Amino acid sequence: MPAYDKNDINRRMHGALEVLKHDLAGLRTGRASTALLDPIQVEVYGANMPINQVATVSVPEPRLLTVQVWDRTNIGHVEKAIRNAGIGINPIVDGQLIRLPIPDLTEERRKELAKLASQYAEKARVAVRNVRRDGMDDLKTDEKKHEISEDEHKRLGAEVQKMTDETIKEIDAAAHSKEQEILGK
CATH class of the missing domain: 3.30.1360.40 (Gyrase A; domain 2)
Structure with missing residues (x-):
């Protein structure tokens, strides 16, 4: 049984994105939520x-x-x-x-919240990169056990990298959107 599981990696990456969205929703932007x-x-x-x-x-x-x-x-x-x-x-x-x-936010508080939003995003990026590393390690293990070929390892590795890039792009978009909302732009 191969160690690499594309669905598990995809689920874990999107889990990190969902946690980020939940964390960002908890940041006060001057509107009640x-x-x-x-x-x-x-x-x-x-x-x-x-x-x-x-x-x-x-x-x-x-x-x-x-x-x-x-x-x-x-x-x-x-x-x-x-x-x-x-x-x-x-x-x-x-x-x-x-x-x-809900009181109005001061400029200083807005900047603090924007910084916090970017910290949440960085935490999510790190989580996604860790999932990517796990996926790559699983592929290496599968190749060593001769369960997949070297070519398949490269193809699946590119697939993992593509999932990583797409998820990080979504994380960046969510964080940027929240920062704009916080800063009132």
Whole structure:
């Protein structure tokens, strides 16, 4: 059985791209997005849970998020988790509803977020290159075991490189688009 699996390599490369898109969605651009609260964990019932498992997060207006906490006893925990998340949003408690007005971004904060977006993109590029290396190693192993020929090794190696180039191009496009959005261009 050959070690090289094109579908696995493709799946892993696109997995890195999906992680990047999820990370970028969590960056605040001055517009409200439920993805902004995705990374926040709330300590309730003796465990850490994602905010979307203890409340309903919605976007009633472009510059406002609301968090409808299901269990009244968890309101303080949710508010504390949002305050401590370091996302620069000040929660306003109104009964079982927590309002999160999205403030305007300062120029300095925009640059920080753009830098963070490029760091996320670099992490994704590194992940894709690691998948490429694994694929190339698998091809080398298959050739040594005489499961594929030298010509097939070269052809499949070019295929892996092409998948890598295409995925990195998508990563660059996603990062560039997010940076433009953050910088308000």
